[in-house]
Amino acid sequence: MDKFQDQAALSCELSIKKARNIEFNSTGSLFVRCYMSAGNKNRVRFQTTEVSSSNMAWNQSFSLDCLGTIESMSSMLFKGTVIFELRWRSNISIFGRKRKSQLLAKAEVPWRTVYESSTMDTENWIVMNSRKSLADGVKPPAVQIGIKLGGALPAIPNAMTQNKSCGARCQCRSCVNCELFALDAALEFF
Structure with missing residues (x-):
């Protein structure tokens, strides 16, 4: 049996x-940081450029080519998420060094929602969970994102769709050890 026969790529x-819906009392820059699973409890991190808090538009895209076993890719598509963090950084440097960023809001988008859409893509405003409590009538922060999947996508095995938790009867033994998202990441600007 060919060792590449049980491989999947996407x-x-x-x-x-x-x-939108970002309130600021001080000057600084905004950016979005994204995290995706890379298997073995590792993550791949992407970050937009920093823009002024008055602009709030990035129009950036990141392209990935992923390779793994059919089992690990199915597990990622069924159980994995993309984490989005809206972050702020002060423009004031300390001893010539940039200051650490502060988390303003966070959201997670399940891969499954993209995979199960008829076009295998989504473009939405994701409402984020703000780190600060919001006053009555104030809308939570939101970021407009797009996710598009392509390639030789695996089918999600019945055992994974029927068993919601990964236990002894689950067929996806590589839920923790999948080898994804480590091949190619390139930053593109539209």
């Missing part, structure tokens, strides 16, 4: 467009 394009 391509992913992730775009970060703009943000």
